[in-house]
Amino acid sequence: MATVPAPENPESDPRVKAVFDDIRATRGSDFINNAWLYLAFDPQLLEEMWRDVKAVMATPSLIEPKIKEMIYAAVSIANACDYCTHSHLAAARAKGMTMAEQAELIRIVSTAGRTNHILNAIRPPVDKAFLA
Amino acid sequence: MATVPAPENPESDPRVKAVFDDIRATRGSDFINNAWLYLAFDPQLLEEMWRDVKAVMATPSLIEPKIKEMIYAAVSIANACDYCTHSHLAAARAKGMTMAEQAELIRIVSTAGRTNHILNAIRPPVDKAFLA
Amino acid sequence: MATVPAPENPESDPRVKAVFDDIRATRGSDFINNAWLYLAFDPQLLEEMWRDVKAVMATPSLIEPKIKEMIYAAVSIANACDYCTHSHLAAARAKGMTMAEQAELIRIVSTAGRTNHILNAIRPPVDKAFLA
Amino acid sequence: MATVPAPENPESDPRVKAVFDDIRATRGSDFINNAWLYLAFDPQLLEEMWRDVKAVMATPSLIEPKIKEMIYAAVSIANACDYCTHSHLAAARAKGMTMAEQAELIRIVSTAGRTNHILNAIRPPVDKAFLA
Amino acid sequence: MATVPAPENPESDPRVKAVFDDIRATRGSDFINNAWLYLAFDPQLLEEMWRDVKAVMATPSLIEPKIKEMIYAAVSIANACDYCTHSHLAAARAKGMTMAEQAELIRIVSTAGRTNHILNAIRPPVDKAFLA
Amino acid sequence: MATVPAPENPESDPRVKAVFDDIRATRGSDFINNAWLYLAFDPQLLEEMWRDVKAVMATPSLIEPKIKEMIYAAVSIANACDYCTHSHLAAARAKGMTMAEQAELIRIVSTAGRTNHILNAIRPPVDKAFLA
Numbered sequence: 020m021a022t023v024p025a026p027e028n029p030e031s032d033p034r035v036k037a038v039f040d041d042i043r044a045t046r047g048s049d050f051i052n053n054a055w056l057y058l059a060f061d062p063q064l065l066e067e068m069w070r071d072v073k074a075v076m077a078t079p080s081l082i083e084p085k086i087k088e089m090i091y092a093a094v095s096i097a098n099a100c101d102y103c104t105h106s107h108l109a110a111a112r113a114k115g116m117t118m119a120e121q122a123e124l125i126r127i128v129s130t131a132g133r134t135n136h137i138l139n140a141i142r143p144p145v146d147k148a149f150l151a
Numbered sequence: 152m153a154t155v156p157a158p159e160n161p162e163s164d165p166r167v168k169a170v171f172d173d174i175r176a177t178r179g180s181d182f183i184n185n186a187w188l189y190l191a192f193d194p195q196l197l198e199e200m201w202r203d204v205k206a207v208m209a210t211p212s213l214i215e216p217k218i219k220e221m222i223y224a225a226v227s228i229a230n231a232c233d234y235c236t237h238s239h240l241a242a243a244r245a246k247g248m249t250m251a252e253q254a255e256l257i258r259i260v261s262t263a264g265r266t267n268h269i270l271n272a273i274r275p276p277v278d279k280a281f282l283a
Numbered sequence: 284m285a286t287v288p289a290p291e292n293p294e295s296d297p298r299v300k301a302v303f304d305d306i307r308a309t310r311g312s313d314f315i316n317n318a319w320l321y322l323a324f325d326p327q328l329l330e331e332m333w334r335d336v337k338a339v340m341a342t343p344s345l346i347e348p349k350i351k352e353m354i355y356a357a358v359s360i361a362n363a364c365d366y367c368t369h370s371h372l373a374a375a376r377a378k379g380m381t382m383a384e385q386a387e388l389i390r391i392v393s394t395a396g397r398t399n400h401i402l403n404a405i406r407p408p409v410d411k412a413f414l415a
Numbered sequence: 416m417a418t419v420p421a422p423e424n425p426e427s428d429p430r431v432k433a434v435f436d437d438i439r440a441t442r443g444s445d446f447i448n449n450a451w452l453y454l455a456f457d458p459q460l461l462e463e464m465w466r467d468v469k470a471v472m473a474t475p476s477l478i479e480p481k482i483k484e485m486i487y488a489a490v491s492i493a494n495a496c497d498y499c500t501h502s503h504l505a506a507a508r509a510k511g512m513t514m515a516e517q518a519e520l521i522r523i524v525s526t527a528g529r530t531n532h533i534l535n536a537i538r539p540p541v542d543k544a545f546l547a
Numbered sequence: 548m549a550t551v552p553a554p555e556n557p558e559s560d561p562r563v564k565a566v567f568d569d570i571r572a573t574r575g576s577d578f579i580n581n582a583w584l585y586l587a588f589d590p591q592l593l594e595e596m597w598r599d600v601k602a603v604m605a606t607p608s609l610i611e612p613k614i615k616e617m618i619y620a621a622v623s624i625a626n627a628c629d630y631c632t633h634s635h636l637a638a639a640r641a642k643g644m645t646m647a648e649q650a651e652l653i654r655i656v657s658t659a660g661r662t663n664h665i666l667n668a669i670r671p672p673v674d675k676a677f678l679a
Numbered sequence: 680m681a682t683v684p685a686p687e688n689p690e691s692d693p694r695v696k697a698v699f700d701d702i703r704a705t706r707g708s709d710f711i712n713n714a715w716l717y718l719a720f721d722p723q724l725l726e727e728m729w730r731d732v733k734a735v736m737a738t739p740s741l742i743e744p745k746i747k748e749m750i751y752a753a754v755s756i757a758n759a760c761d762y763c764t765h766s767h768l769a770a771a772r773a774k775g776m777t778m779a780e781q782a783e784l785i786r787i788v789s790t791a792g793r794t795n796h797i798l799n800a801i802r803p804p805v806d807k808a809f810l811a
Contacts (some may be wrong), residue, residue, distance in 0.1 A: 050280065058273060138783075139764065325646070392490050394468060406416065408419050586797070604787075
C-alpha cells in the first residue's frame with residue numbers, strides 16, 4: 020500500500036518519459052519497476068534518484084556490479100527497508116549472485132547485526148591502530 | 152567509555168587465553184583489539200562471538216575476504232555502530248581495500264541510505280518480478 | 284496483521300470511551316483510526332499515548348500544525364514505521380501539505396538519510412563552532 | 416576520531432577548491448566545517464554530497480530554510496548520527512530557530528519515537544482512509 | 548512475500564531434517580514456523596541460527612524464559628523487524644506473558660524509544676558514576 | 680559534547696527544582712545525572728520526560744524493577760543510544776543485575792540483532808498461529 024498514488028499515464032510527462040527511457044536503455048530491458056513508477060508522482064525526485072542510482076550502480080567502477088548490489092542489499096536489510104531488500108537482492112541475482120552467495124551474504128549481514136549489538140552494548144574504546 | 156571494565160589480566164582465565172590464542176593464530180598477529188579484550192569479562196560471550204566471526208569472516212568461502220569486510224562495514228555504518236565501523240573499515244584496508252574503494256563503498260552505502268528513506272516514504276508494492 | 288486483537292466493543296470500557304470522545308472532539312471528526320482502536324486493548328497505554336500525542340500535536344504551539352505532522356512523518360520514515368508513515372503523511376495532507384510539499388519533504392528526509400550514512404562512515408570530529 | 420585522515424592541503428586539488436569556494440559563496444562565510452574537510456579525501460564524493468545538500472537545502476523552495484534544517488535534524492536524531500545532529504541543529508539555530516523551538520522539535524521527534532515503537536509493537540492494519 | 552522460495556520438501560535434506568527434529572524435540576511440538584521453513588533454503592544458515600537461538604533462548608539460564616522472550620521482542624520492535632516481533636511476542640505469550648504484561652512491555656519499550664530520541668538530540672556527557 | 684548548554688543554576692527555576700526534588704525523593708539519592716541536568720534547558724520537556732520515566736520505571740508494576748531496566752537497556756542498545764545504554768545498564772546494576780546477568784542480556788540482545796537481520800533479509804510470511 021503506497022503513500023502516493025501510482026500515476027495513471029506517467030510518460031505523458033516528458034521529464035518522466037526521459038527518465039524511463041534512460042532506465043530502459045541503461046538496463047537493456049523494458050521493465051520499469053514500481054519504485055520508479057510511483058516516484059513519477061514528482062518528476063524532480065524521480066530525476067534525482069535515478070541520477071544517483073545510475074551514477075553509483077550502473078556506471079563502471081572499481082567494484083563489480085554484483086558486489087555493488089550485494090552491498091546495497093546489505094544496507095537495505097540493516098535499514099529494514101522492505102522494497103529495497105527485495106529489489107536489490109533480485110538485482111544481485113540478475114547479475115549472477117547464486118543462492119549460495121545470497122546465503123553467505125545473509126550470514127555476513129546477520130553476524131554484523133549480532134556484533135553491532137554486542138559492541139553497542141559493550142562500547143569499548145576504538146583502538147589507535149584502526150585510525151586511517 | 153566502555154560499559155564494562157577491561158579485565159586486568161584476562162589470559163589468566165584459560166577460556167579467554169584459548170580464544171586469544173586462536174585469534175592470534177588465525178590472524179597471524181599478536182594484536183588483540185579492544186572488542187575482544189573487553190568481551191573477556193564474560194568468557195562464554197567471547198567464545199560465541201569469536202566462533203561466529205571466525206566462521207563467517209576468517210574461513211575461506213564464496214566471497215573474498217576484502218569484500219566480506221566491506222559488506223560488514225556497510226552494515227555497521229547503517230546500524231550507527233561506532234566501534235564496528237572503525238574496526239571493519241580498518242580490516243578491509245588491511246585486506247587490500249584502497250581509499251578509492253572505500254570512497255566507492257561510502258557512495259553505495261549512502262545512496263542506499265537515500266533510497267531506503269525514499270522508499271520507506273513512498274512504500275510502493277513489491278513487484279512480482281522480484282520474487283525469488 | 285496486528286499483534287493484538289482489535290477489541291470488539293471497545294467503548295464499553297468507560298476509560299476507552301473517554302479517550303475516543305476526546306479524540307473526536309479534538310479533531311472535530313467521528314473517525315477513530317486503527318492505531319487508537321487497537322491500542323484500546325489496554326486503556327492505560329491508550330490514555331498515555333493520546334495524552335502525549337494531543338499535548339504535542341493538537342495543542343497550539345510555536346510550530347504550525349502542518350509542519351509538526353511533516354516532522355513527525357520524517358521521523359517515522361527514518362524509523363521504518365509503516366503505520367506511522369501512512370498516518371502522519373495523511374495527517375499532514377489533511378492540514379494542507381500539497382503533493383509538491385510532500386515531494387520536498389521526501390527530498391529532505393532522503394538527503395539526510397544519505398549524508399547520515401556518509402558521516403556515520405567518515406566520522407569527522409564535531410566542530411567547536413556547532414556547540415550551543 | 417575519523418575513519419579517514421583529514422587532507423593536509425585539500426584546496427591544492429582544484430575539484431576540492433571549487434567545491435569549497437561554492438560552499439563559501441553559497442553560505443556567505445569562510446567557515447568550512449569538518450564534514451566537508453574530511454570528505455575532501457575523495458573529490459567525487461565531496462562534489463556529489465555538496466551538490467545534493469545544496470540542491471535540497473540551499474536552494475529556495477516551498478519549505479522555508481529554518482524548517483528544512485529542523486526536518487533534517489529530526490531525521491539525523493532518529494538515525495543516531497552524532498555529527499549530523501550537531502551540525503543541523505546548529506544550522507537551524509543559525510537560521511533563527513530559538514531554544515524554545517528546539518525544545519518543541521525534540522518533543523515532536525521523541526513523541527514520534529515513542530509512538531513509532533508502540534505501533535511497531537501493535538502493528539494495526541493501515542486504515543483505508545489514509546491512502547493517498 | 549519472502550525473498551527466498553519456501554523449500555518444497557525440506558526434510559529430504561538430512562541436515563534440515565536434523566534441525567527440524569531438534570526444534571520439535573526442544574519445544575515439545577510438531578509445529579515448525581515459517582522462519583525455520585524458509586531458512587531451510589540454506590542448511591548451514593539454518594543450523595547456525597537454530598544453534599544460536601537454542602543456546603540463548605531454550606537453555607536454562609539466569610533469566611527466566613518468559614523474560615528472555617520479552618527482551619527479544621523488545622529488541623525486535625526497536626529494530627522494526629515484522630516477523631520477529633510477531634514470533635517473539637507469541638513465544639512470550641506461550642510462556643505465560645499476559646496481555647497486561649504485554650501492555651507494560653510496550654510501555655517500557657516506547658518510553659525507551661522516546662527518551663532514546665530525546666538523548667540522541669540532547670547528547671549530554673555520560674556521567675562518571677555510570678562507569679562499570 | 681551536548682547540543683544544548685548545561686543550565687548554570689537550574690534549580691533557580693521552580694519548575695526545574697520541583698522535578699529535581701521529585702527525582703531525589705523517588706530515588707532516595709541526591710545524585711542528579713546529566714540527562715536531567717541538561718534537559719533543564721526546557722522545563723516542560725524535563726517535566727514530561729520525568730513524568731513518563733517515573734510512571735513507567737519507578738512505579739510498582741507487574742514487571743520487577745531490575746527486569747524493567749534490562750528491557751530499557753536492550754532497546755537503547757538496539758537504538759544505538761550511547762547515553763541511554765550507559766545509564767540503564769548502570770540502573771539495572773544498581774537494582775541487582777550481576778555481570779553474569781548483563782552478559783546474558785547482551786547474548787539475548789545480540790542474538791535478536793542477528794535473527795532480526797536474517798529475517799529482514801528472508802522476510803517469511805508471518806504464521807497464522809502467531810496472531811493474538
